[in-house]
Amino acid sequence: MRAETLLPLGKVDPGLRAPEIHLDVGAVGTDARLVEDLGYDALMVEETKDDPFVLMALAAQSTMTRGLGTAVAISFPRSPTVTALSAWTLQKLSQVRFTLGIGPQVRAHIERRYGVPASPAGPWMRDYVGAVRAVWDCWQNGTKLNFESEHCRLNLMVPLFDPGPIEYPGIPVHLAAVNPIMCRIAGEVADGIRPHPVCTPS
Numbered sequence: 001m002r003a004e005t006l007l008p009l010g011k012v013d014p015g016l017r018a019p020e021i022h023l024d025v026g027a028v029g030t031d032a033r034l035v036e037d038l039g040y041d042a043l044m045v046e047e048t049k050d051d052p053f054v055l056m057a058l059a060a061q062s063t064m065t066r067g068l069g070t071a072v073a074i075s076f077p078r079s080p081t082v083t084a085l086s087a088w089t090l091q092k093l094s095q096v097r098f099t100l101g102i103g104p105q106v107r108a109h110i111e112r113r114y115g116v117p118a119s120p121a122g123p124w125m126r127d128y129v130g131a132v133r134a135v136w137d138c139w140q141n142g143t144k145l146n147f148e149s150e151h152c153r154l155n156l157m158v159p160l161f162d163p164g165p166i167e168y169p170g171i172p173v174h175l176a177a178v179n180p181i182m183c184r185i186a187g188e189v190a191d192g193i194r195p196h197p198v199c200t201p202s
Contacts, residue, residue, distance in 0.1 A: 002041040003039075003040050005044070006043075007023055007055065008021055008023040012164075025058070028058040028059055033048070035066060036116075040175065041067055042069060043066055044070065045069075047153065053086040057089075058090035060093045060130070067099060068078070069101050070099075071101040072102050072175075072194050074102070076105065076128070077110070080128050080154070081135050084139075087171050088139065088171070089163075092166050096168035097169070097170070098173065099115060099172045100171055100173050101191075102175060103194065104124065104125055108120045122164055122181040123150065125182065126188065127151040128191060129175070130189060131147050132173070134147035134154060135147075139163055140165045141150065145157040148186045173191050173192060174190070175190045176195075177194065177195060178195065178199060
């Protein structure tokens with residue numbers, strides 16, 4: 001069994017209540033080192049009040065051995081190529097320790113907080129992960145970028161924007177899953193799931 005914790009430290013009910021002590025971005029490195037010293041397997045961050053990719057970069061620079069990941073970053077407001085680059089950069093920085101956890105968010109937030117037209121989350125997430133993996137394959141193996149689906153078309157990658165291969169390209173992808181549909185999509189295209197804090201075993 002793996003033991004993970006979230007920032008801010010001491011927050012034991014992610015997503016349910018705001019923590020009593022807010023995250024101090026300037027202390028992320030110190031907190032990440034403490035997590036490593038305590039022997040946790042991984043440190044994760046949510047996307048709520050701070051950019052999770054920035055927080056993971058701070059944690060990656062301050063640790064050497066523990067896993068790092070987003071649990072979760074919101075996918076649909078970001079281009080798959082933008083998400084692919086953030087994860088690629090963090091995998092380089094952390095040297096194989098990064099897990100990309102992404103989730104769809106609900107329709108009201110997609111449309112009214114992010115200003116993006118909503119679509120059924122399951123098919124959209126399947127396409128999204130496929131697009132991210134297609135970008136990674138292009139960068140790692142020189143495969144021509146040519147991904148087309150209902151939600152996304154990617155067919156341009158020029159040398160200026162191609163970061164090239166990395167030593168540890170196998171970035172795990174975990175999906176937020178709160179219903180059977182998203183669990184099934186995760187089984188099809190992802191490497192794991194991130195259940196909501198209010199989920200029960202049944």
